[in-house]
Amino acid sequence: MSIVGKLESLEDRRRLLRLARETSARKLGVATGQVEERPHIEGTFGGAFATFWAGKTLRGCIGRFGPTDDIARTIEEITKSSLADPRFVSNPITDAELPALNIEISILSDLEPTTDPLSLIPGTHGIVVRRGERSGCFLPQVASDRGWSAEEFLSNCCSMKAGLPPDAWREPDAEVLLFTADVFAESDFA
Numbered sequence: 738m739s740i741v742g743k744l745e746s747l748e749d750r751r752r753l754l755r756l757a758r759e760t761s762a763r764k765l766g767v768a769t770g771q772v773e774e775r776p777h778i779e780g781t782f783g784g785a786f787a788t789f790w791a792g793k794t795l796r797g798c799i800g801r802f803g804p805t806d807d808i809a810r811t812i813e814e815i816t817k818s819s820l821a822d823p824r825f826v827s828n829p830i831t832d833a834e835l836p837a838l839n840i841e842i843s844i845l846s847d848l849e850p851t852t853d854p855l856s857l858i859p860g861t862h863g864i865v866v867r868r869g870e871r872s873g874c875f876l877p878q879v880a881s882d883r884g885w886s887a888e889e890f891l892s893n894c895c896s897m898k899a900g901l902p903p904d905a906w907r908e909p910d911a912e913v914l915l916f917t918a919d920v921f922a923e924s925d926f927a
Contacts (some may be wrong), residue, residue, distance in 0.1 A: 740869030742846025742917050743782055743919040744780075744921075753776065753809065756773070757813075761789075761816055761820060766832060771884075775854060778809060781805065782811075786798060787800065787840065789838045790840075791840070796830050797825060800845075841922035843876050844918060844920075845863070848865060850915075855888060855891075857887050858887075859886060860880050863879075863915070864913060866913055867904050869901055872899055892904060894906070
């Protein structure tokens with residue numbers, strides 16, 4: 738199976754963003770008009786994330802790693818999950834705020850283990866750090882947005898996402914996996 742990590746066309750990006758918007762509206766009970774048919778997009782992808790932004794404030798972000806040959810269905814499922822991101826359980830996305838939110842989608846490549854974690858390129862590579870029962874991940878854009886070096890990216894993933902000591906990624910029993918993402922948002926098409 739060949740994993741594609743990028744969509745072929747701008748129209749496919751638009752179609753998936755419209756699908757995420759429509760899925761959100763239906764989930765929050767504010768859908769109006771006729772729903773478009775779920776798009777069929779060729780290829781097998783390494784997973785995806787759906788992120789909701791209120792300006793520069795994160796409002797929800799959930800994704801899924803693992804091959805999918807139905808990226809549209811995956812986008813529907815992770816969009817619904819992102820609306821109920823457990824980090825915002827006391828302040829969930831509401832139907833009233835939905836129109837002002839910007840939806841961002843990240844289409845992932847396959848996860849690739851690395852023996853040289855510091856070779857990652859911040860802003861290009863996303864990471865998954867696993868050690869024992871704990872794991873955490875960051876999308877590639879997190880390093881760019883925060884101006885982190887490769888070492889800061891790895892250390893912050895350990896401490897902020899995996900609940901591990903910051904230098905756990907250096908341990909022999911730790912696994913670091915890299916991936917890339919094709920990232921696009923509604924604001925790219927405004």
